[in-house]
Amino acid sequence: MHSAPTWDPHQYLRHAGHRTRPFLDLLARIANLPNDERPARIADLGCGPGNVTALLALRWPAARITGFDLSPQMLAQASMEHAGTTPGGGWLDFRPADAAHWTPEEPYDLIVSNAALQWVPEHPECFPRWIDGLAAGGTLAFQVPGNFTAPSHALLGELCDTPRWRGRLGDHGRRFVHILEPAEYLTRLADLDCETDVWETTYLQLLTGDxxxxxxxxxxxxxxxxxxxxDDPEAASAFLAEYRHLLREAYPQGKYGTVFPFRRIFAVARKTRRVPTARRAS
Structure with missing residues (x-):
């Protein structure tokens, strides 16, 4: 069994602008949350360094927001930069949790996840539990990468599977491909009696630098x-050299930078106020 990867918040945030854009597009499609004359309760699953979690407080200034993540490094960065009282009088905190096993401990008005569920095997099986944890009229919203057949990922998997690296790395380059196609997400969420909006976008990201x-x-x-x-810097350097060469050929640098197409899949599911079909009395 593989150990969980070690995350580097600073490396992740080097491309924060491009990484944040899909979350903003997701946020724009979330309708108003249930209005019970109380602050909204929001969960961010796989919050990472907390930079997009903090954006939720701009949309819902009085909300009580909790970011959940497995990575101690990410949680430390998020807590240091963003935890505490928000400018709108709300509250933002961060807690350790594995999204695969997380169960809402109270009714949430919004459960959101930004580019995290691809790391969670069988995450669609969590949908019923998460929808159950929403207040009536609450929303589950997420976006996941849909680029696992792109050269960046295909070449990584192929390199890991070469004779030089197979024994050491095995399926490390392939093991986190756990997403569904958009139509499958729509069906799963609609079957839970949710008003569902699913779409995809391919961003043509222009990256600069070497x-x-x-x-x-x-x-x-x-x-x-x-x-x-x-624990083996020499091997790491050798692997990166091989992978760098492959990426340079797949993504040649142009006059204005390097074009990096990135497909994303989005879903927004609003829990209806009626009793789900599976729970109606027969």
Whole structure:
């Protein structure tokens, strides 16, 4: 069984602008939360360094917001930068939790997840539990990368599977491909009697600097490999050299930078106020 990757908040935040844009697009499609004349209760699953969690307080200034994450490094960064009373009089805190096993401990008005559920095997099986944990009229909203067949990821998996690296790295480059296609997400959520909006977008991100695609994946897809090779700097350097060469060929630098297409899948599911079909009396 693989150990969890070690995350580097500073590396992740090097491309914060591009990483934040899909969350802003997701946020724009979330309707008003239930109005019970009380502050909204919000959970952010896989909050990472907390930079997008803090954006929730701008949309719902009085909300009580909790970010959940498995990474001690990410939680430490999030707590240091963002925890405490928000300018609108709300509250923001961060707690350790595994999204695969997290169960709402109270009714939430919004459960949101930004580019995290791809790391959670069988996360669609969590949907019923999370929807149950929403207040009537509450919302589950998430976005996940949909680029696992892109060269950045395909080449990583192929490199890990070469004779030189197979014994050391195995499936580290492939093991976190746990997303569904948009239509499957729509069906899963609609079956839970949710008003569901699902869509996809491919962002043509223009990255700058030397080897920018390598720098990007160092913050995400490459973390399992870097974690596995952390005790062997020579091997890590050799792997990165091979992967860098492959990425340079797949993503050539142009006049204005390097174009890095990135597909994202979005879902917003609003819990209806009627009793779900599965629970109606027969």
């Amino acid at each position: 080897d920018p695609v390598l720098d990007w994946v160092k913050g995400t897809a490459l973390r399992p490999v870097l974690t596995e090779l952390a």
